[in-house]
Amino acid sequence: MDQTEAFKEHIIAGNTFKGDSIPVGAAMLNGQTITGALVKIPLKTMNRHGLIAGATGTGKTKTLQVLAENLSEKGVPVLLMDMKGDLSGIAKASPGHPKIDERHEKIGLPYEAKDFPVELLTLSEQNGVRLRATVSEFGPVLFSRILDASDAQAGIIAILFKYCDDKSLPLLDLNDFKKVLQYATDEGGEEIQELYGRISTSSAGSILRKIVQLEQQGADVFFGEKSFEVNDLLRLDENGRGKINIIRLTDIQDRPKLFSTFMLSLLAEIYSTFPEQGDSEQPELVIFIDEAHLIFQEASKALHSQIESIVKLIRSKGVGLYFVTQNPTDVPDGVLSQLGLKIQHALRAFTAKDRKAIKLTAENYPISEYYDTTEVLTSLGTGEALVSALDEKGRPTPLAATMMRAPMSRMDILSQGEIDDINRKSALIPKYNDSIDRESAYEILNAKIKKAETEEAKEKARDERATVKRSSSRSSGNTTEKAIIKVLTSATVLRGVLGILNKMIK
Template sequence: MSDIFLGLGANGERQSLNLSRANRHGLIAGATGTGKTVTLQGLAESFSANGVPVFVADVKGDLAGITMAGSPTFKHADKLESRAKELGMDDYAYSDNPAVFWDLYGEQGHPIRTTISEMGPLLLSRLLDLNETQEGVLNIVFRFADEQGMLLLDLEDLQSMLIHTSEHASELTAKYGNVSKQSIGAIQRQLLSLDSQGAAQFFGEPALEIADFIRLDEQGRGYINVLAADRLMRSPKLYATFLLWLLAELFETLPEVGDPEKPKLVFFFDEAHLLFDDAPKALEDKIEQVVRLIRSKGVGVFFVTQNPIDIPEEVAGQLGNRVQHALRAFTPRDKKAIRAAADTFRINPDLDVERAITELRVGEALVSTLMEDGAPSIVQQTLIKPPRSRLGPVTPKERAIIQSISPVDGKYDERVDRESAAEVIAQKMVDAAETAQEVEEQGREKVAERERKSPSLWDGLGGKVAKAAGGAAAASAGSILAAKLSGKKSRANPTASAASSAAGTVATEIGKAVGIPGLGRFARNLIGGLMR
């Protein structure tokens, strides 16, 4: 059975990771500067050499060197060669690894994108730091978009859909529950904040195809997918949410394979504590479920963190392979972490684990891995093997060369903007405006046509008055109307009632001439009031 050499135990035994148990996940923990990154790099290149693709997040910018062969002229080369000799690695030689650079912002690698719909309301609520009520409204927005047949691809789509939902809030409230404009406003503010962090580049198309993470080169080595995360770490919630989304996508996309001879993909989650910081219970349950079930898809997840107690017990219980570097007992929390770490190992009667954790040298760790029968090995104090690739970053020129020979070159680099919710809603607004204008124009044309076919309303006013009340009454009505309009009072006279009757007749005729229901009554009231 194939395995990966990790290092040499203090008892002289070879410490290794069984490939058939690598999908049972793992933990690499230790204080800053104790050798976690070197352990991660050595493990990643060993998986690659065994035909297993790898995903790593380069949070400090020093993992990119995994793509280049080490060299005797580089820093720390003497330490690497000395450690290899100490471990009896007679075949030790520098070598590079096939790699693909990725970057959510598209600056140091191929852009990684997903759509708003694929992210889903649960993860998006986590990303936007929404409360329970706001998350409920966001769920309604997603449901409404689905019912309307509108695609939610990017942030613009979601912003447009929020406005559209607000305009239909009353009918949606009756159907799904309260859709308050305050909650919609809160979501919009959070979206604005997210947009200012550059997250808009993460949402859109073409969306990442998981198959592009699972590739072998012509020599049968697994590609190492290196995510440039140094800038991304300034937005820790985006970083954690993205990696959780990626795990969920792997879980939903990959077929069931049980326990394969070697994993289909190994996923290293650096700065793993960010995934659980302030996470609501529903999200922790989701993480625990994904970690527990994704092993049957042939995916191994290794959490890399400074303090092992950063990982919730429900998740930590799923991590069968452990590499514990030194911890420092400076605070009560540190002491608690040391005790917790010691309790997770299978007891070694010849080793005081709690004491050893505080005394480990750089590049030394306590190691316990799952054996072929699934039981954990006895913990051993171990010298960790040196990597064969370069320690440290790559130059911009070297990065450009790696990009130019990438197997996905040109596939994701240009954004595609197809018709989605924002465009559909905008078109609906244009159509509604055009329809309103057409109706208005048709109304004006109809009125004009009727005026052409009928005598002028005001030209016939004198005639209507005369016909209704005689010449004297018409004159009186005219004078009364003129007085009202000028603000003067007129004295009552015998013909006033006749004038008033004439005004009513004129109002009726106005309504008939224009042909608008109710206008005659309105005109009667208006003219009658003027004449009182």
């Protein structure tokens, strides 16, 4: 048996599973595609998380699209981020192309153009289902970590959350929290100090500045009601296909704080809401985080720790997380070690630092007698990738340089008319796109302050009236006294004059 036949048998044996799986392409050896040597990902292990990496233009987005399409076909809902606007094209069938037909002939897979059920979501003012969460839902720990608060500042935040809980003050948006912070250092300082201890004005000022920074990244749009219910991500269409929920982020690429804030709140909410799933045949939900470096580059060590904990724990809820980025080094080691599937597109070695990064990347893959992994990483073409997954028993599948299959849907943007049509048919827009501005901490504390000011004004007015009355009374008494003295004095003088005249007459 020659090397090619031995390699083909090696790949087929390592990609034969009892349960359902997703074929992502065909294995390659020495630059040639081995037709029929399909590289597959078991559906059962897709909650073990994964990484899709590679230099710009090497096909990461198309790989993400292929996985999302196939998961939807298997009845698994998907959540993904559309940074550039082109992923929304998954809602329309591919127009096809001779190069696609040629690629699939080499792979040994039939090609069929399809559209998929899509829900468009937004964190900003773009058209789509509005995603919101309240400050209360974040809780003091996550809210402190998002603000990158010091221990002293985190303590103050915890006190303010406790005060609001005790006094039934809903913390819905950032205005509510700012008002409570102001109240704690001004009108309500004595009350809060008596209950929970003194709040430093300098620390409160630092917290306020951090909130303003968060607002400048658009978080004031995100915090509020109606809160998005994560179970709405789990819907299927009438044909049993999983909904592909696409968050349109084309207008917030330069606001990573808002993006990471949303992702952390979403993952925390999913973890606290979804039931334990155990060892099931397919995931409950798969989340693709495109431009994943945006989450990590702005995060503090505490935030990294929070993300790592969620990644470790959330798979028991049947949720798979897939990070999409240019270089695996963009993802912290603690997170990277938790990722079962790795799809590595080409890396480019332009500098000594690049070459060092490629060597480190190669060490993350199983050793193969058929590949020099470091060399393959720099020689892969567009739409080709090194793939290593976990089989149904959690063991790495054979490492394979793979010619990836093409997406069945459009690899381009949607027109505005197509976007409007999707939104018109949405069942979620009527549920979430009307803003709710019910009475919360801001209004309640304003009313309390106004009432206190009114009472203070009334008290001051009463004091002033009493002062005027006393003053008036004293003034009236003095005038009478002076008049009497004047009369008596005049009479005395008169008597004196008359006495003198009487003596003269005599």
